[in-house]
Amino acid sequence: MADLAVDFLLQNLQRLQIYHPDLIRDAENHLEMLENNLRLFKAFLKDSTKKLRKYESVRELARQIRDVVFEAEDTIDAFVSQAAESKTKNYFLRAFQAPAEKILAIAKDVESVGLKVRDIYGDRSTIDFAGVHINDDELEEGPLVRKHKNVVGVEDEAEKIIGYLREKTDELDIISIIGMPxxxxxxxxxxVFRDPAIEYEFRTRIWVSVSADFEPKNVFLDILREFTNLTEDMYRKSNEELARLIAFYLGSRGHFLIVMDDVWTPDDWDKIQIALPKSNNMGKVLITSRNYEVAxxxxxxxxxxxxxxxxxxxSWLLLLFEVFGKPECPPELEGLTKVISGQCDGxxxxxxxxxxxxxxxxxxxxxITAMKDKWRKVSRSLSMYLNEDPVGRMEKVISLNYDGMPxxxxxxxxxxxxxxxDFEIPVWKLIRMWMAEGFVQQKAGLGLEEVAESYLEDLISRNMVIADKRNVNGRVKTCRSHDMILDFCKYEAGKQGENFLQEMKKLIDGGFEPPISELxxxxxxxxHSNVLNFISSKPFGPRVRSFVCFSRDEIIMPIENISDIPTAFKLVRVLDVNPIKFNRIPSELYHLVHLRYVALSFINVxxxxxxxxxLWNLETLIFFTTSRTLEVKADIWEMIHLRHLKTNASATLHKKGKSNEGGENLQTLGTISPESCTEEVFDRACNLKKLSIRGQLALILDGQEGSFHSFHKLDQLEKLKLLNDIFSGPPSKGKLSVLPxxxxxxxxxxxxxxxxxxxDWSQMSILGLLENLEILKLRHKSFMGKYWxxxxxxxxxxxxxxxxxxxLVSWVASSHHFPRLRHLHLRNCDELRELPPGLADIPSLHLLELHLTKFAVASAKIIYVAKQKQQEEQAAKVSGFKLSIFPPDD
Known part of the structure; x- marks a missing residue:
């Protein structure tokens, strides 16, 4: 952690000197001394690889570097925060006459540790630094290997479970899978859940992650989301009321399958099972658990x-798939791979x-010789854990992988x-948090977001993170990690006095663990739960750099507590409390000048x-509100580090900045009003990659306020949303006659x-000529007409x-009209009579989803049968085809 802290402090100091020199006036010499020592620390920490950790003096010095850098960072950040706040109150000069003295004191503390580093570098007789490089094999980095995950050794097990699920019973049937972590x-x-036969037989399939700290209400709401949109009234219902509602839905669905993953105790099961209709003999529940008593x-x-x-x-076959991506092994590695797979004990x-x-x-x-030597080292490390119990051995293996990471x-x-x-983590959110924390390092020729995505792919290739969902071009949309790896992370994050992160949990006695006094x-x-209780306890975390809440409940912040969060965490860089709804913007928020990522939700703001x-450091601003419109009085062009501005309202931008500069770092802008789509805006935001527009789109197409002809200037734009506003006038006024x-x-x-x-559907021919278009989403009434x-x-x-x-009633198309189509989703197309039969001949098509599109179901089944026949005839060439129909067509 220390080396990243050094990097981040150096970046902060540089940013401070370039953009806000008035806050650190007369401190140039002291800053130079501080920066020189930080660069020395950086070099030392790069040299201090795992090979040198056997020296206690090196380990101790690394700890001292970490502590003094954190202390320097805290002191400078606190000073800058106070200075910026005082400046806005017009008594800056009176209150802060001598910033140089503060920085000098910090520089001297850092210098004292720097002398120790110089002593170690000078004493080569005690510690041998020879041959140690930043790219040492103990900290491997390199090109990513993308692998398709293979499931080995469970085919027979899956067949048994599928057999159980297809058995006929007199009442609700519950099957349990039991085993160690x-x-x-x-x-x-x-x-089993994704097996085509199961998908076809159980059209209502629901996956619920339970876990050790589950809340029954969250589980019930997750299930209800599969049947209906959640209302405020549902959030207010008791567990018993929600359970009755679920039982009603499931009781009327016929065949259904619910997977309850990771149920820990019989008591947990008792809290869940009240929602299940026991009399429905077509329903199945599949439980996974470590606990035999749950079963x-x-x-x-x-x-x-x-x-x-x-x-x-x-075991050997699975290892081959993981390493080589296929069930083949070079002859010279066969013996070694069998030894290593055997050491994993199945x-x-x-x-x-x-x-x-x-x-x-x-x-x-x-x-291959060098590689075999390194593999033998791995094998020797594994052999040290053979006497451990299976769980202990698994923890050591995870640690071995972790220690090899940069x-x-x-x-x-x-x-x-x-x-x-068990949270499905949105990747766009995760990587922007990483960036705000300073974890993402600059690489020549790549944007920070691209580097962050490569980090995620690296973690996936190391099998420490699971890619839950990918989009059509292979980029990860959501991810998660295995429970055991997360448990390891929890332990690692809190050891050695690092205090990297802490989850707050409420105790039975009403207090919190850890105590509020230790924050x-x-x-x-x-x-993620009992949020208002925590906030109302007036927490204070003077060193907190990230504060997040991902509660599944919507929380209305009481008026008397609105200022508590910004007051509690004055040095925060990442603030994501989207589930909390504010009635107004706390003025204390504007004092959080270190914010780089913020996600907030408001009512009628x-x-x-x-x-x-x-907030001059801000890089990502997510501002959700129940208001349909948002007037942006903030000058986003002056916020020169801003990369992503995201809101659900139609935002009208500040049109004039103090200069003609600013905006070149913006990559995401949305949603903005058509009135804001001017040539000036697009000239400034010339590097946009994502743009969303909501409002009277005719203003763009008619050229009254802005004009679509400016859009071609956005030569980096990859994603565009055009959301027409039909609420501000009669529908006839909002209709568009032509596309550009x-x-x-x-x-x-x-x-x-x-x-x-x-x-009109005739306008689709224009979209068909967009050369790079891969994804087309036609939402509510985007096209109207009976025939296409x-x-x-x-x-x-x-x-x-x-x-x-x-x-749409009639759709005429052939396979050659969509030669690369992979996914076709039809939702609420309740007048469509049938699908074009030629879709079955598209080789790449492997997912067809119909949701409330009942008249087209019969034609969809014909396509499914044709695809199944193709798969039987060309098993090696045609991938599995999936048909999803809702509601189930029993």
Whole structure:
């Protein structure tokens, strides 16, 4: 952690000197001394690789560096925060006459540690630094290896579970999968859940993650989300009322399957099972648990399915898939790979994690001889753990993988503990938090977001993070990590006095763990339940740099507590409390000048005040409000570090900045009003990659306030949303008659979403000519008309087509109209009579989803049968085809 802290402090000092020299006037010489020592620390920490950790003097000095850098960072940040606040109150000069003295005191503390570093560098007789380089094989980095995950050794187990699920019973049937952590319970349940036969038989399928700290209400709300949109009234209902509502829905659904993943105790099961309709003999519940008593409590009439360990040949096969991506092994490595797989004792998670280690050794080796030497070192390390119990051995294997990571990757992994267990983490959110924390390092030719994505792919390739969902071009959308890896992260984040992060939990006696009085120790805090109790206790975390809340409940912040969060965490860099709804913006928020990432939600707030411009470090601003419009009085062009501005309202931008500069760092802008789509805005925000527009789109197309001809200047734009506002006037006024010609659209446009545009289907031919379009989402009434005949020669690269809430009756198309189509989603197209039969002949099509599109179900089934026949005839060439229909067509 220390080396990243040094890097971040250096960056902060440079940013301070460039953009706010008035806050540190007359301190140039002291800053130079401080920066010189920080660069010395950086060099020393790069030299202090795992090879040198055997020297206690090195370890102790690394701890001292960490502590003095944290202390320097805290002191400087606190001083800057106070100075900025005082400056806004017009008594800056009177209150802060001597910033140089403060920086001198810090520089002297840092210098005292710097002398110790120089002493070590001078004493080569005690410590040998020879041959140690930043790219040492103990900290491997390199090109990423993308692998398709393979499930090995569970085929027979999956067949048994599928057989149980297809059995006929007299009442609700409950099946349990039991086994120790890391044995693959969730993997097996997921394989069964996604099996095409199960998908077809159980059209209502729900996956619920329970975990140790579950709240019954959250589980119930998760289930209800599958049936209906959640209302405020539902959040107010008791657990018993929610359970009755679920039982009603499930009782009327016929065949359904619910997976309850990771149920810990019989008491937990008792709290959940009240929502299940016991009389529905077409319903099935699949439980995974470490606890045999959970299985007994859930169904005494069925023997639990106890998951076995992998056999030696299965262990070896899984290792080959993880390392080489195929069930083949170079002859000279066969013996060694069998030894290593055997050392994992049939534990799938251990094999997967070890596979991630071996892959990195391949990337860091020059030739097979060097690679074998490194693999033998891994084997020797594993042999040291053979006497451990299986869980202890698994923990050691995870630690071995972790120790081989560069420091920035370690911090990125530990940060996952900021999210709740079993939380599907949005990648766009995660990587922007990493950036705000300073974990992401600049690389030539790449943007910070691209570097951060490469970090995530690196963690995935090491099998420390799981890619839950990817989009059509392979980029990860959501991710998570295994429970055992998260438990390891929790331990690692709190050891050695690092106090990297801490989750706040309420105790039975009403207090919190850790106690509120100890918050001054921690640098990152998260809380996901009992949030108002925590806030009302007046916490104070003077060192906290991240404070996040991902509660599943919507929380209305009482008026008397609105200022408590910004008052409690004055040095915060990351603030994400989106579940908390504020009735007004706390003025204390504008004093948080170190904020780099902020996500807030408001009720009926229609103005983004000018005072937001004071947050000069801000990189990501997420501002949600129940107001349909947002007047942005803040001068975003003066916020020169701002990269992402995201709101759900139609935002009207501040039109004039103090200069003609600013905006070149903006990558995400949305949603903004059509009136804000001016040539001046697009000239400034010339590097936009994502743009969302909401309002009267006719203003753009008619050229009254802005004009679509400016859009072609956005040559970096990849994602565009055009959301027409039909609420501010009669529907006839909001209708669009034509789309701009293809050459007026941004040239790199890859994803396009339209909503409420009321276009005629003939206009689809224009969209078909967008050369790079891969994703097209036609939302509510984007196109209107009974007949659509797809024109020839278009949609050459389209991979995903989403059509929702249109009045289309007849659709004529052939396979050559969508040569690369992979996903077709139809939602609420309740007048569509049938799907074009030619869709079955698109080789790439492997997902067809119909939601409330009942008349087209019969034609969808014909396509499914045709695809199944193709798969049987060309099994090696055609991937599995999935058909999803809701509601179930029993």
């Amino acid at each position: 890391g044995l693959g319970k969730t993997t097996l349940a997921a394989k 007994r409590a859930s169904n005494r009439n069925r023997v639990p399915h106890k998951l076995r360990f992998l056999k030696p040949d299965e 534990l799938p998670l251990a094999i997967v994690v070890v596979g991630g280690i071996l892959v990195r050794k391949i990337l860091a080796s020059d030739g 420091y920035h990757l370690r911090m990125c992994l530990l940060y996952l503990r900021m999210f709740p267990e 001054q120790r921690y640098r990152r805090l998260c809380i 229609a103005i983004l005040p000018a005072a937001f411009s004071k 010609p293809p050459n007026k659209f941004p040239p790199r446009l890859r994803s396009l979403t339209l909503s409420d545009t009321f276009l 005949e797809t024109a020839d020669g278009g949609f050459r690269r389209l991979e995903t087509l989403h059509i929702e809430r249109v009045n």
